[in-house]
């Protein structure tokens with residue numbers, strides 16, 4: 001069934017979470033209906049991804065045909081995501097070392113190289129077994145615009161300036177002397193760059209649902225704040241435990257989630273019922 005839309009708003013898809021294969025679902029949506037799509041697909045880890053205690057089946061990340069099979073699974077889905085973006089929309093695809101380089105080439109082909117905005121490195125600290133190579137402690141988020149230049153981008157600031165050996169104002173902010181007089185650094189801190197140092201979700205975190213591969217809300221907050229505005233439709237077609245949707249709701253965006261796993265949908269619904277919109 002094609003969903004009816006008015007002024008690029010699909011009323012059936014707003015503030016909804018649906019259990020379905022995302023490909024068929026996306027094909028039922030009209031062009032340009034989403035302003036931000038975050039995609040955190042399986043990573044082609046070649047295993048069943050389950051809770052540490054195996055208390056639930058989790059989801060299958062094995063693909064017939066190996067890497068080729070995985071890329072054939074992603075291609076039509078990423079094609080649909082591009083079609084669904086509004087003219088100022090952005091797609092953020094979250095991957096790791098296994099497939100990010102192949103998917104970057106695919107996205108360049110689907111979007112055009114000029115629409116590529118960022119390769120964001122999410123650097124986290126977590127445990128792990130020693131191996132005879134450097135510890136793999138980052139994921140990569142690829143950010144593409146439907147139309148670079150028209151796209152939504154809100155500059156984020158935070159953290160502290162380096163202060164050692166710098167000239168400081170009386171309130172401790174660095175400044176630069178120019179012919180036109182001193183220029184003070186921005187009071188809200190330096191602009192956020194493309195390397196994000198955000199801890200992995202702790203095993204004792206209050207936000208933990210035990211859904212395997214759940215992402216921390218603080219990571220999604222950055223993406224949602226930077227790449228959408230209040231009232232925009234934020235979609236996650238691999239929504240898992242619903243992290244993106246919870247953040248979108250809190251930050252006054254409309255939201256749409258899809259997952260093929262009924263357990264993911266049940267967890268998302270529970271979290272969304274508990275999530276409060278920020279005043």
Ligand SMILES: C[S@@+](CC[C@H](N)C(=O)[O-])C[C@H]1O[C@@H](n2cnc3c(N)ncnc32)[C@H](O)[C@@H]1O
Nearest residue numbers: 021022040059214215238240241243259260261
């Ligand atoms: C990496 S997890 C997403 C985790 C999520 N970001 C979170 O914070 O909980 C990937 C999800 O994609 C779902 N999935 C895999 N294939 C799918 C498909 N064809 N359609 C919809 N969902 C799918 C899995 O069930 C799994 O929940």
